[in-house]
Amino acid sequence: MDKVLTFLNTVFVQGFWKTFCVKWVWQTFCVKWVWQTFCVKWVYQTFCKDLVGKKLRFNSWKGWIYLLPAIILLLIFTVYPIFNTVMMAFTNNYDSLESIGGTSFEFGIDNFITVISSGDTFRTAILNTMLLCVVTVPLSTMLALLIAVALNSIKPLQKFFQTIFFLPYVTNSIAIGMVFAALFDVVGDFSKPYLVESWGFINTLLGKIGVQPVNWLDGIGVFGDATYWPKFAVLVIYIVWNALPFKILILLGGLQSVNKQYYEAAKIDSTPKWRVFTRITVPLLSPMIAYVVITGFIGGFKEYTSIIGIFGDSMADGQLYTMVGFIYDALPDAFYGEASAAALILFAIIFAVTMVNLYVSKKKTHY
Amino acid sequence: MKVELRNLTKVFPSRDKKSGKDVTAVNNFTFEIPDGKLVGLLGPSGCGKSTTLYMISGLQQPTSGKIFFGEEDVTExxxxxxxxxxxxxxxxxYPHMTVQQNILFPLQNLRGKDKMTKEAMLERAYEAAKLVQIDELMDRKPSELSGGQQQRVAIARALVKMPxxxxxDEPLSNLDARLRLQTRExxxxxxxxxxxxTVxxxxDQEEAMSISDVIVVMKLGVVQQTGKPQEIYDNPTNLFVAKFLGTPPINVFKGRVExxxxYIGENAVLDVKGVKDGNVTAAIRPEGFVLDENGPxxxxxxxxEIMGRDVSIVSRHSESLNPTIRSIIDxxxxxxxxxxxxxxxxxPHKVFLFDAESEERLYFEV
Amino acid sequence: MDELKNEVTTQDVDPEVSVPTEPQTQTGDALTQGVMHERDMKKETKKQDVMKILGKIGVYLFLSVMAFIVVFPFLWMIATSLKHLSEYYDSNLDLVLFPGGPRDFHNFAEVFTETDLGRYFINTLIVGVASTFMSLIITVLSAFALSRLKFKGQNAFFAGLLATMMIPGELFTITNYKTVADLGWTNQFGDGGWFNAFLTLTLPFLVSVFYIYLLKQNFMQIPNELYLAAKVDGTTDLKYLWKVMIPLALPTLISITILKMMGAWNTYMWPKLTTTNQDFYLITIGLREAFSSADNQQPDIPLQMAAVTLVSIPLFLVFIFLRKYIMRGVSRSGIKG
Incomplete structure (x- = not known):
């Protein structure tokens, strides 16, 4: 991996390519072509034509005046960041140059190389994030589907249950993360049972059915020997719990809009229930399922606050780093270049996963 | 207030960028609406009648031409x-306002010297409501009214500022048949x-005929004929106008003049003095037929079909351009x-001849 | 008589079905079979009814269990917040939610004396109300321009707006963090400090593309004739917006307001990055910071839970009273805050 990167670096950044291709492409393509065709032409056609033409109509400007506050803020906090982030990510050695006020920035992919090869941190982050997505999205979707179907089949108390199941949505994810941490927490030194102050609610409950206590979290703020998987399990439980309401809401909405006649027709043909579920409900619901899965993946890739909620700022001493966590951790240290590179990688991954999801769901959805 | 339209033209830029053909919705419309009259703009959909109305209202700007209210140029x-x-x-x-609030709305917008006191506004609103007989419904919301009542509220709202x-704009098309008759009266x-x-x-030609003082018949943005309803019915200037007015519709035949x-088919059916020889289109109003054992x-x-007062005879003829001929006799x-x-x-006065090519009227002496 | 009847039936039978060979006995058999069949059906329906009831019980059981799991963290949180520290560390009471003895709210009182959460509540309220208000104005004006007015470049602008929705927010945060620092807004001490903090916490999130989109769609459903009618009646655009469009789009506006307020209440990352002066912490970060350096001995979890409950209560209240709007907004947006 490192060798490939070094090779790429020499070819693209240091060699002949850099001076020629990059500069040439930049100057001819970006500067001249993009500027002329897009900006100049567009601006002229939208604004100036009126001025040059017969008379200026206030109406064609009025819209922009209403949009002015939004445009100003968007320019500063949305448009500029897009370009600037890309620029920072592709500027070699951006961070140290920034700090000394340097001006001769150099195009290159050093930041990406640093991020990818910078020890385990980024790799842990990517692995954690992917693992979280792969585990939580199917789990929460299936659970939500079951609950939604069950909710849809009852009449009395439906509104009541619906309200209860929506409750986790209106929470502060940091606050409730702390509740989950407390539920699983073992206070005291886990390795010396006589020193444990409290086994925590979950461990006590498990003890009642004869399961050995598990050191879920190392205790809040205490460095211990808890392994990775118990922590991961707690995180998964929390994320699934947190993700259910939205999914149930969407899926139930979808179920309620399915034409009842399909079910009546199936009933007349005395179709067994599971067959109704797999052959009618799921296919008719496939657009909603696709939507829920895609948003689930996007949310999963941005998982961050739930981890802070349970494990605190250290993110379990880096064991549960995620991609967003990596980005935010780099900022206070002014590692802008690396953070930008990581953000672009995140964007690329989310984009790719969404595209794959869309492609698959297009093939699988029955509309 | 007389309203005068001078060479009014409206061109819409084409939606389809490839063909680039602009659409002329109204073409060179010149007309004077006399003071205090009710004018019906009549035509099939897409003929430019609504565009004309919107230009008179000012919601759309004419591409060229002028609009005068009395002597005042209001085009701009x-x-x-x-x-x-x-x-x-x-x-x-406005669905969220009561009938009263709806009617008051235009008055509340008046500014400057036209500004009215609350009492005066209310009084005016009640006056308008009484005129259209909805003064009992002032506290209802539009959704609680029938179509006919909503229509009246809309008229009251339009009248309240004494325009x-x-x-x-097609005020009766959302009403059912019985209500339509009642509302147009x-x-x-x-x-x-x-x-x-009023414009x-x-x-609906029947609607236009029954209540208008003057009718303007339009087709594809071009005015075809203007005049009193009976005049237009009795004396259409071209085939389109003849066909568009009258129920049951006029009967059209292929014919020729020698x-x-x-001649319709082999038989000479009418003397038409002053018409040159050639192919023509003959249009005969349903009431223009007389039963005659020896008729040509x-x-x-x-x-x-027996309709009580009249009898409607449905028949066929090889030269007819309609599938059937419908004639009404006593x-x-x-x-x-x-x-x-x-x-x-x-x-003879119920028979109109048109040039087979241009579809313009060919006049003959009766 | 019987024979005749039988003949008729055999004639009626489809020729492909095997014709009974002994017509004499057939009649009786057929009759009893018919009765048997009828009885079977009755039995069958009865069985089906039982199955149906069992199925319903199963569904309710499943939902009840799931519902209990879903609400349990809240229950436990509230119950624990009412415990004394000694009760919490009494291993006999681990599974007892409400042990005997007097309950009191001393933990809640302690939250305000031991921590600065009270101040953070007020900070959050100020930031939340102000940013929601400003954001609503911007959203309404933009949605109005995009839905009702016609002007050049409108479609291109709208398309560009939608395109920004695809980009994850983290990408903006990096540069915005830098921008805010460069503007000196991270200098939050001294005289203008509070204002710098206020700008930092509100400005970057005032424009929400999604809410503009949502409101624009809602505005578009209002028939154009209403706008034309208002114009004929001499209404200015702003008055029309205020008197007609806003009342008609009120449900959506309420949804947006609630979600925006909830967003301000729950936001963590941005204030964590940019708030340099502890005095201007928002509630979530204040909560996390107040309890992150727990002592090893006996962390005061009841106190923690009291603080968490306090943070959660406003959200619950909003939810209980405005559930309809929240659920409608969420089902159309799918984003949190």
Missing amino acids: LAPENRGIGLVFQNYAL RVLLL EIRRIQKETGIT FVTH NERL LVCELSNV ADNRIDATAEGVRFTLK
Whole structure:
């Protein structure tokens, strides 16, 4: 991996390519072509034509005046960041140059190389994030589907249950993360049972059915020997719990809009229930399922606050780093270049996963 | 207030960028609407009648041409400064306001010297509501009203600021048949009482004929004919106008003129003095047929419909451009419904000749 | 008589079905079979009814269990917040939610004396109300322009707006963090400090593309004739917006307001990055910071839970009273805050 990167670096950044291709492409393509065709032409056609033409109509400007506050803020906090982030990510050695006020920035992919090869941190982050997505999205979707179907089949108390199941949505994810941490927490030194102050609610409950206590979290703020998987399990439980309401809401909405006649027709043909579920409900619901899965993946890739909620700022001493966590951790240290590179990688991954999801769901959805 | 349209033209830029053909919705429309009259703009959908109305209202700007209210040029004036009342096809009542609030709304917008006190506004609103007989419904929301009542509220809202011109855009098309009849009489009554110059857009010729003082018939943006309803009915200038007006519709035949006689098929059916020889299109109003055992127009009888006062005879003819010929004759005539054929003579003033190519009227002396 | 009847039936039978060979006995058999069949059906329906009831019980059981799991963290949180520290560390009471003895709210009182959460509540309220208010104005004006007015470049602008929705927010945060620092807004001490903090916490999130989109769609459903009618009646654009469009789009506006307020209440990352002066912490970060350096001995979890409950209560209240709007907004947006 490192060798490939070094090779790429020499070819693209240091060699002949850099001076020629990059500069040439930049100057001819970006500067001249993009500027002329897009900006100049567009601006002229939208604004100036009126001025040059017969008379200026206030109406064609009025819209922009209403949009002015939004445009100003968007320019500063949305448009500029897009370009600037890309620029920072592709500027070699951006961070140290920034700090000394340097001006001769150099195009290159050093930041990406640093991020990818910078020890385990980024790799842990990517692995954690992917693992979280792969585990939580199917789990929460299936659970939500079951609950939604069950909710849809009852009449009395439906509104009541619906309200209860929506409750986790209106929470502060940091606050409730702390509740989950407390539920699983073992206070005291886990390795010396006589020193444990409290086994925590979950461990006590498990003890009642004869399961050995598990050191879920190392205790809040205490460095211990808890392994990775118990922590991961707690995180998964929390994320699934947190993700259910939205999914149930969407899926139930979808179920309620399915034409009842399909079910009546199936009933007349005395179709067994599971067959109704797999052959009618799921296919008719496939657009909603696709939507829920895609948003689930996007949310999963941005998982961050739930981890802070349970494990605190250290993110379990880096064991549960995620991609967003990596980005935010780099900022206070002014590692802008690396953070930008990581953000672009995140964007690329989310984009790719969404595209794959869309492609698959297009093939699988029955509309 | 008389309204004058001078060479009014509206061109819409083409939506389809490839063809790049602009659409001319209204083409060179010149007309003077006399003061205090009710004018019906009549034509099939897409003929530019609504565009004309919107240009009079100021909601759309003409591409060229001028609009005068009285002697004042209002072409550049914003809609709110023209002093017009507009009733939309779907009434456009504000759904969250009561009837009273809806009617008050235009008055509350008045500024400067026109500004009114609350009491005066309320009084005016009640006046308008009484005029359209909805003063009992003032506290209801539009959703609690029937279609006819909503229509009245819309008219009251248009009338409340005492407009110089009242514009009605297909005001009856959302009502059921019985209500439509009732409401159009109502509109006529209100217009007569207030004496406001009114322009009325419709695609229903019966509607236009029954309440308008003057009708303007339009087709594809071009005015075809203007005049009093009866004049246009009795004297259409081209085939389109002849076909568009009248129920049941006019019967159209292929014919030719030889030696100042009109031939339909092999028989000469009418003397037409002053028309040159050649192919023509002959249009005969349903009431223009007279039963005659020796009549020159020989048709194949297919059906007799008895309607009480009249009898409608449905027949066929090989030269007819309609699938069937419908003629209306007095019920006093006895007719054998089982007979195979039926013969007619024609009333000359109910027969119109048109050039087969240009479809323009060919006049003959009766 | 019987024979005749039988003949008729055999004639009626489809020729492909095997014709019974002994017509004499057939009649009786057929009759009893018919009765048997009828009885079977009755039995069958009865069985089906039982199955149906069992199925319903199963569904309710499943939902009840799931519902209990879903609400349990809240229950436990509230119950624990009412415990004394000694009760919490009494291993006999681990599974007892409400042990005997007097309950009191001393933990809640302690939250305000031991921590600065009270101040953070007020900070959050100020930031939340102000940013929601400003954001609503911007959203309404933009949605109005995009839905009702016609002007050049409108479609291109809208398309560009939608395109920004695809980009994850983290990408903006990096540069915005830098921008805010460069503007000196991270200098939050001294005289203008509070204002710098206020700008930092509100400005970057005032424009929400999604809410503009949502409101624009809602505005578009209002028939154009209403706008034309108002114009004929001499209404200015702003008055029309205020008197007609806003009342008609009120449900959506309420949804947006609630979600925006909830977003301000729950936001963590941005204030964590940019708030340099502890005095201007928002509630979530204040909560996390107040309890992150727990002592090893006996962390005061009841106190923690009291603080968490306090943070959660406003959200619950909003949810209980405005559930309809929240659920409608969420089902159309799918984003949190």
